[in-house]
Amino acid sequence: MNSPVWHPFTQHATEPAPPLIARTEGAYLETAEGRRILDAISSWWVITHGHRHPAIMSAIRAASEELDQLIFAGFTHPYAEALARELVTLAPPGLIRVFYSDSGSTSVEVALKMALGTFRNKGEARHRIVVMEASYHGDTIGAMSVGARGVFNAAYEPLLFEVDRIPFPAPGKEQETLDAFEAATRGGKAAALIIEPLVLGAGGMLMYPPAILSELSRIARETGTLFIADEVMTGWGRTGTMFACEQAGISPDILCTSKGLTGGAIPLAATLASEEVFAAHYSQDRSRTFFHSSSYTANPIACAAGLANVKVWQQEPVAERVAALCAMQAERIAQFADDGRFENARRCGTITALDLKVPGAGYLAEAGPKMRAFFLEQGLLVRPLGNVLYLMPPYCVTADELDRLYAAIHEAGDRFGSPS
Ligand SMILES: Cc1ncc(COP(=O)(O)O)c(C=O)c1O
Structure with missing residues (x-):
């Protein structure tokens, strides 16, 4: 063992030592010896424009001349403010608040907590989460709970909370999915549906049409179930539109975004929420506060990268x-x-x-x-x-x-x- 590094999703007993990457550029990773590797999976789906987009890297350098991490409770900074305004404009209509975190998984945890908090603060006893089979939402405990169960999380199963599962809308079986969702909302316990719109990524790149997404959104609305769109992978153009939800003409109540948010250059995530979700937490009663934070919430350098990414979309x-x-x-x-x-x-x-x-x-x-x-x-x-x-x-x-x-x-x- 030459390296003390423990790599993600890596069986060190069977896998060869990884190539040492010294440089990234455009669509390529380059090893220390100058070998170029074409990055056909955008480095786990994060890189959108290409590695080290000059405008994004330059924004990172400039922001680091002014700011480093600063506490985001009780304080704010221009990059977080400007990026939030842009996100509200770019996202499907009705998402009016932006809560920052630092990874796709944390954006999902935030979304789930927002959903539960909304009903608790409204005095409604809804706490069940409905999920689609074969979904993936991240590797933290809450995100694993709402994802597919299998070899990845068998060891942690005792910690995972129970959810209601609806089948993947395979061709010819779409109605089963919709019926299962209606059934899961009966009894009034369903707080939210969390879903990867149009493409279930880690579950095997399973794809389903926008019409199903809009039907699921309709049922959610009719039954008062919050609709959480996990656009961590699908956002920022991957499905052909800025967000996948656009193709179904829907506005979720909560939307998770990360990965392409900074063009993939640096970690940042945001959970966008509707007026209803925010309003349920807005109160003179301090016990209704949204109790979530992480140390690196709204890192200024990451927010500057996010803002530069938005400009790339606007100007190129x-x-x-x-x-x-x-x-x-x-x-x-x-x-x-x-x-x-x-x-x-x-x-x-x-x-x-x-x-x-x-x-x-x-x-x-x-x-x-x-x-x-x-x-x-x-x-x-x-x-x-x-x-x-x-x-x-x-x-x-x-x-x-x-x-x-x-x-x-x-x-x-x-x-x-x-x-x-
Ligand atoms: C749809 C979806 N949600 C959440 C995540 C988790 O994101 P992260 O790995 O940044 O925690 C991923 C990661 O691939 C994802 O594809």
Whole structure:
């Protein structure tokens, strides 16, 4: 053991030592020896424009000349104020308050606490959370509780709270999902539905249409259940629009955002809340305060990066870049529609995915780590979710780079697939 570092989601007993990355730029990670690795998963879905976007890096440098962390209870700073105003404008209508935290998981914890606090402060005994099967919302205890149960959290199961689960709206089974949600809201105990809009990421890049999202939102509204959209992965253009909710024409009561919020450069998260949610906590009675904080809430340098990211969206043709990437992805994934080595070739916005046919499919599929090693040998960062291959590149990726990636997927199909 040469390094004391314990890496995330890494089995140190079986995995090789990781490459040492000395530099990042655009769509690439570069090792100390100068080997370039094409980042086809945007470094766990965070990098949107490309690594080290000059305007974002320059904003980080400038802010660090003025401010470092400062307490955010009882104090504020210009970057948090300006970014919050921008977020309220960019987000679906009705989300009027911005609560900062520092990761996707914490933005989810905040959302769940806001939902429970809303009903408690209103004197309504609602505390159940409704979730979709195969969801992923993060790795803290609350976020795991509302996510899929499996090998990742079996050890922590005794700590996780109970939730009501509705099935994933697989093609032809959409009505079952809607019926299950209606049933879960009967009895009046459901406080909130938390959902990844349009794409369930870590659960296997499962995609469902906007119409289902709007139906779920309708049922939530009709039954007084708060609708929490976890846009941690889907936000900032990934699904083709700024937020995935836009495609369903819905406004959630609470929205979680992180990852692309700073273009991915530096950690920051925000949980946006509706007037109703904020108002339930607004009172002369101090016991109704929203009791949540973390030390690094609204870090000024991270907020400056967030603000610079918003400016990049406003001043550069990012929407056009996203549209071009969607088109390039659509063209390439189409080749796999009738490919016997794969199934379920699919796309939502800039994200494509397909399932390699293997005997033991699932997250622990043997093919997963083998394919990861195979891609890395070719200088490609592709990190399959078991037998599910997906590409979620930064928006600066070129047509040629995508061609390289799809050629490698073809080869992986030959090497690791076992068509039935
Ligand atoms: C939908 C969703 N929610 C929450 C999270 C957790 O975010 P973080 O890893 O920043 O805690 C993720 C991370 O991938 C995610 O995809």
